[in-house]
Amino acid sequence: MNVKHIFIFLFAIAVTSAVKNYDGYKVYKVEIKTNDELNVLKQVQSRNIGEFWEDQFDVSHVVKIMVAPARQVQFLEVLKSADVEVTEVIRDLQGTTESLFSLNWNQYHSLDEIYTWMDELAAAYPDIVSIYSIGRSFEDREIKGVILNYKPFENRTLIGMIEGTLHAREWISAATVTWIIKEFLTSTDPQVRALAENFEWHIFPVVNPDGYVYTFNH
Template sequence: MLAPEHRISALDQLDSKGIMHYLHIADVAKTLEKQDEEMQMWRQTKSRNGKMVPFEDYPRYAEVDEYLEKIAADYSDIVTLVNAGSSYENRPIKYLKLSSQITLHKSKPIYFMDAMIHAREWVTTPVALYTIHRLVENLRDQDRDLLHDIDWIILPLVNPDGYEYSHTDFRLWRRTRSIGSALNSTCIGVDANRNFDVEFNTVGVGLPCSDTFPGSEPFSEPETAIIRDVMAEHDGRIQLYMNIHSHGNWILYGFGNRTLPSNAVHLHHVAASMGAAMDALKLPAAGFYKVGNSALILYQTSGSAQDYGQAVGIPFSYTLELPGYGWAFQVPPQFIEHINAETWEGIAVTARLARSYYRQRDNFLRGSSIATDVRS
């Protein structure tokens, strides 16, 4: 994004070096303002037709919190609300445990899902909330096995500080909101998806003021430490970890340094099945899902949640990138309902496949070792 006074000189430099370029958005600020107006009109129309629920909209932090509290109170026989700790700005970060036996049962695999680790990726939290809705409020006969045979941990809002800031100050904010890093005291926050203790600060990271700054050390952020602690608490039982992002129609697995886990074939099987289920329902404006190693399909990274989950022994650890429909991170709310519905079908497929592998776990490689170099 160029300030008007820098436009000519910047384009001249590109031209002088033979670098191809094109104009994507003429005025980003006006585009964001127009989208805000359209969202407000959409909400007014929806609210006239009945009470809106959080997974049909882009709910604020307080609305997400209220929904989790309500679900836990109304369905206390199968739902446990956990206050896992506080964000940097002291917002409680909560998640739900879902189990047909109230407490998580040791004989059952756990499906761990989180969303909104990157603040600007608004469409991710509705998917997590809709998953709760389908497993609790609207559990259908064909899906009863998903709650009977599997326990769930769902954390809908990993980065509440950044998320609120993206609503109030800067729509495209990505990072956390921590201040006073040991490396830099002027740049705010870190990229939470580079802050995990796996190949930390090696590839795919930036300087302190960049969007990919990993922080001064692994787990410097309370938000990422919460994910780490969930994985540690349920070590050996979490069969699948889904770190939900947008945008791009990708289902990615480790490792971000262009090596593969030893169970890469199984990882690909589950991911490809998920992609096929979602592609069957996709809108024409969306691309087909691409499935594969994150470094080969997207770019190299280090310190990601996906890689950390795989490294600590979760057999199936993924990054899911939801559709953008050409709108990037500003997906119009009219698309939320469809994204929820198609993604739920993919989640159900992965849950059942991972469960089948869990039943064979004595003979199954858990994939925690980095076994195969695919750079050639």
């Protein structure tokens, strides 16, 4: 996927949303330790018992698998019978997606609200999300963002950078960038998952905090 296609795809993420309902869907995590475990997971995939969020996986990889309510008993029985350790990481995918903490996309949010939301993400996803600051503005406001890294123990050569709100009144820019963060954390679309997990993302919703705050007050 080249740079042009990446930005087109990011735009598509920002302006569309999935209509499917995921009530009761769970997400499980498995660390593949042996070839036998790998073969069991490939059987799960081929039998459509669960939807894998990784396009490719092998021994020593960690995979996340989304499982529909009707398939959860079967999924756990298959893994248990093969002595494959599994961890539930999302109990209710629909609820997680709908209530992603303090932010929503029905209104524009202040700088403090956006920064608080990012802190909440870092607390909720400590293995994936970390807070990062690139300095302070002229009026001494922090220029704050997040780093999303699904594979923190791997040496990364691919780093993605997204910046929003370079111009003060472009409120839609901050909303777009925060929406992309949400999708990278919660989307079940395999293409979104691949994009989210194969890059280390450095994302800054508001790189002009002084101007953004000014437009909220004037």
